[in-house]
Amino acid sequence: MAPLVEVRNLRYRYEDGTCALRGVDFRLEESEAVALLGANGSGKTTFVMHLNGLLAGEGDVEVCGLAVNKENLPTIRRKVGMVFQDSESQLFMPTVLEDVAFGPLNRGASPAEAVKRATAALATTGMAAAAGRAPYHLSAGEKKRVAIAGILATDPEILVLDEPTTFLDPPGQCALAELLSGLPQAKIVVTHNIRFAQALCTRAVFFQAGRIAAEGSVAGLVTRFGWDFALSRK
Amino acid sequence: MHHVVLERWSRGASPLHRRDARAKIAGLLVFLVVTATAHRALAEVAAGLALLLIAAAIWARLPVAGALARAALVLPFSLVFAAVCWLAGDPARGLALAIKSYLSALAVLLLVATTPLPALLSGLESMGAPRFLLMVAQFLYRYLFVISEEAQHMRIAAASRGATRSGLGAFRAAAGALAVLFARSYQRAEEIHRGMLARGFTGQLRTLAVPRFRAADGIFAALAALAPIVVRVAVERMV
Numbered sequence: 204m205a206p207l208v209e210v211r212n213l214r215y216r217y218e219d220g221t222c223a224l225r226g227v228d229f230r231l232e233e234s235e236a237v238a239l240l241g242a243n244g245s246g247k248t249t250f251v252m253h254l255n256g257l258l259a260g261e262g263d264v265e266v267c268g269l270a271v272n273k274e275n276l277p278t279i280r281r282k283v284g285m286v287f288q289d290s291e292s293q294l295f296m297p298t299v300l301e302d303v304a305f306g307p308l309n310r311g312a313s314p315a316e317a318v319k320r321a322t323a324a325l326a327t328t329g330m331a332a333a334a335g336r337a338p339y340h341l342s343a344g345e346k347k348r349v350a351i352a353g354i355l356a357t358d359p360e361i362l363v364l365d366e367p368t369t370f371l372d373p374p375g376q377c378a379l380a381e382l383l384s385g386l387p388q389a390k391i392v393v394t395h396n397i398r399f400a401q402a403l404c405t406r407a408v409f410f411q412a413g414r415i416a417a418e419g420s421v422a423g424l425v426t427r428f429g430w431d432f433a434l435s436r437k
Numbered sequence: 438m439h440h441v442v443l444e445r446w447s448r449g450a451s452p453l454h455r456r457d458a459r460a461k462i463a464g465l466l467v468f469l470v471v472t473a474t475a476h477r478a479l480a481e482v483a484a485g486l487a488l489l490l491i492a493a494a495i496w497a498r499l500p501v502a503g504a505l506a507r508a509a510l511v512l513p514f515s516l517v518f519a520a521v522c523w524l525a526g527d528p529a530r531g532l533a534l535a536i537k538s539y540l541s542a543l544a545v546l547l548l549v550a551t552t553p554l555p556a557l558l559s560g561l562e563s564m565g566a567p568r569f570l571l572m573v574a575q576f577l578y579r580y581l582f583v584i585s586e587e588a589q590h591m592r593i594a595a596a597s598r599g600a601t602r603s604g605l606g607a608f609r610a611a612a613g614a615l616a617v618l619f620a621r622s623y624q625r626a627e628e629i630h631r632g633m634l635a636r637g638f639t640g641q642l643r644t645l646a647v648p649r650f651r652a653a654d655g656i657f658a659a660l661a662a663l664a665p666i667v668v669r670v671a672v673e674r675m676v
Contacts, residue, residue, distance in 0.1 A: 309637035
């Protein structure tokens, strides 16, 4: 069976000359959940931004069998749902319902259909009661749930989450892991939160200086790279 | 997170709050035209129109004193022009300018204080206001507080490192902070744009259905449009 995401020899250099990706090869299979680990600036976020064409580097990126190029972008952005690190930037509409309906409306859904999908997505993330509220009145955990609902409303096949536990307290992180593990989509999770990655992901890859240095289980990579302050303490 | 007073007011539940935004906008437009074109017996007409607005504020269960004080925010701007007229030897025109601008500000404030912003923007849009302008207003409103909060964080950070709030040093630090704030806001705008693109944005902001305009809204719009005309005509005839 063809993989959901296949990336071969992806390279990317920012305009200021910073070389962020130096030849990344990656595969994501159906219903997998993969954690992207690695130091700040190792290329994790730059990498995921290639998966729906927000950045375009050299090399091959295929999503659901489609090459990521200008023609395929609308279809690919429908298939890849991206949840950004700071929900504040993702929730820009005046009310929660309008924000969650933003994606479906862009996909050409009628207002009635968009409301139906938005309501269903809000129910999935446990935020149905907040539909009429303004996003900036919500707590960090609630904002994250609404941001995820905004993505689910577009019915994606792959969820990409960039540092989803930022700004969340431990119970919030736990609730988020529960919510995400109940969703059927394949997931790519960029995170520094090892316990969160262990709770959610079946596999992990470790980024180092713009390359994937290793892959394996979350626990295996954490031990190998000393990637947990509790483990590295002498 | 800070909540502006006006927004809290706009989420009220008075009969005026329940009316469709379009009906209120139509009423406001008529009020503004009646105010702007008044010239005979201006003081008396202005008093009549002010009473009308105060009655509306009471009907909307808004704190009248608070509303009157907030509308005065427009005065520093209009008083400059009024002073220019006065210095040019036309004090009556200067006074008229100040009175009319205050009344107009109070009327706009009543609309904003009784209509949640999303409803107000969708009302303006369905009445043909340029969509791009409304988008800018919407984003400004959404992120104004995020940016002001960032500015406050920077001020606290500066204060905790011993910065003072007066003198030339403070001025320099504020200029630097402003530049950083601008860079951050720009970065934020880029993040938002990426978020929009990721959800299929193609340059046109599609919105949910606009609420239905009911018969009661039509009656309200007609009465709201008639009231300032009646007040002005009646006062002008009496004086």
